[in-house]
Amino acid sequence: MRVHIILAAVFWCGFVDSRKIRGISSSYKRFYRERKSFLCIDGSKILPFEQVNDDYCDCEDGSDEPGTSACPRGRFYCTNLGFRPHYIPSSRVNDGICDCCDASDEYNSHAHCQNTCWNLGQRERAYVEGQMRTLDEGLRLKQQLIEEGVLLWREKQAQLRELQQVAEDLQIKLEEHRRRKNEADRLKEQTLKALEAGDSGLIRQNSTVTSVFQLLDSNKDGSITVDELQARVALIHDEERVLSEDEAVALLGGGHQMELTKFRHTLWDILTKGDSVKIKDTLGAPDSLGGEDPHLKAADRAAKWEATNLKKVEEAYDTVNMEISDLQKKLTIDYGTDWEFLFLNNQCYKLKVYEYTYTLCPFNQVTQKNTAGTEVSLGHFFCIVCQTLTRRTVCVLGGCGP
Structure with missing residues (x-):
């Protein structure tokens, strides 16, 4: 009697393991609940649930074989706990090559895959944290430039009003x-x-x-x-x-x-x-x-x-x-939504390329000078940016013409 109980337990464990649905994401698990029949996700066919992951492709969309390589259009979902989850073609399942960092794609092959998701996730998180720090620093600098731009804008507006008053008095x-x-x-x-x-x-x-x-x-x-x-x-x-x-x-x-x-x-x-x-x-x-x-x-x-x-x-x-x-x-020039580029006014930047030295003055002229000292104007800053980005040839102060 005890022998029969042990054999039944082994048989049941093997059956449960054979019915484990692999290669699906949590959002698709509701389609693979244990029941009498299975409806292909594209709605094309209804088949017995025993035919799911039986290594034979029955559905046109390959949804009945998410954990095998039977369907040419199938996809296998790598959970990759600790790293980024992603899909791989089902043809790569049990092909002896580890495609999922959690080794879930090689559950029945000779390949000895190690779970590297945690290490990959650590590197990914460190990279993202670095990007976030860079973004935070950029946003901080942008906010600083916005505050400076607003102050400069107000100063120029006040200066304009003072000059206009002086002009009226002089008139x-x-x-x-x-x-x-x-x-x-x-x-x-x-x-x-x-x-x-x-x-x-x-x-x-x-x-x-x-x-x-x-x-x-x-x-x-x-x-x-x-x-x-x-x-x-x-x-x-x-x-x-x-x-x-x-x-x-x-x-x-x-x-x-x-x-x-x-x-x-x-x-x-x-x-x-x-x-x-x-x-x-x-x-x-x-x-x-x-x-x-x-x-x-x-x-x-x-x-x-x-x-x-x-x-x-x-x-x-x-x-x-x-x-x-x-x-x-x-004051008619577009310095950005919040005047964050106003600080570039009256500033110039130089770049030496071979025998030429280029001088770019934002919102002003762009020039080229050779080693002999001959300087040539390449045009207005707005015109060059306008023609480069939009391919338009008409340029007006502050942007591109129609």
């Missing part, structure tokens, strides 16, 4: 200086016409007085100060000496500044007489209002003074507008 000054220059030119023309006509009364009109007053009022604040008088007026008998403060105060009627109304009735008469003081010329050498008509000289100096001031303001206005235009062009 107002420019219009004022143009008005003053036109007035000075008109006064000079009137004085010249009056001299030609011999009309001395017209020469002494307030317009001429105003032009001389403006000549002395160098900062154009509407009053003549001691410093301005010392800079523009000299003594007749001692042309090289600068007026003392007391002398200047005396000429200003005892005060430290003089308005146009008071100038018309006091200092104007002293200057036109030319017996004690005189106005210095524009080159700094003392010269009298006498000789050549003093009114004409004063009007001429005032006209030249206004022309010089107007030119300075025009140059400043043009310079600011050029800076605004350049900054606006830079």
Whole structure:
């Protein structure tokens, strides 16, 4: 009796092992539950469950033989616990070559396969961890560049607003200086016409007085100060000496500044007489209002003074507008979704290839220089990138044209 029980146990264990379904993933196990019949996964045929993994291909999709090499279209699933699972063609099952790192494909062959999945998994995990560290470092650097780019963008926007405000202020000054220059030119023309006509009364009109007053009022604040008088007026008998403060105060009627109304009735008469003081010329050498008509000289100096001031303001206005235009062009460039590439602006990179040195300036020019020093422009950065990536030949600032 005991012998029969042992034989039955051995037979049952052999039967259970023979019915073990190999070569399937956990997601397909529901199709291979022990039952009376088996439905091919493609639905093409129903067959007795005993015909699964019987080393004979019954289903067209090979699903009845996942653990044997019977089906030409079959696939064997390597579980590879500890490493990456994957499929192999069923023709490689029990062919004497270890294809699965867990040796599950050679369960009934002469090959002596070792389970290497853990070692392979360790190397794989170490590689992935290294990749993740690299990715984390890249993301950290990108975030840093984004923060710097946002700050730079805001700084450039603030700089643009400041320049635009300066341009508006200069525009107002420019219009004022143009008005003053036109007035000075008109006064000079009137004085010249009056001299030609011999009309001395017209020469002494307030317009001429105003032009001389403006000549002395160098900062154009509407009053003549001691410093301005010392800079523009000299003594007749001692042309090289600068007026003392007391002398200047005396000429200003005892005060430290003089308005146009008071100038018309006091200092104007002293200057036109030319017996004690005189106005210095524009080159700094003392010269009298006498000789050549003093009114004409004063009007001429005032006209030249206004022309010089107007030119300075025009140059400043043009310079600011050029800076605004350049900054606006830079702000129209695509520096990335979060301005992460803004740091590349105004930077250049060099690469030497044989006898040529290439200089690439992102968002600017790309040049090539040979050993003889001859430099050739290869085009604009955006155009080269555009043509390389999209094969388009039309290039616009910041990207490719249509």
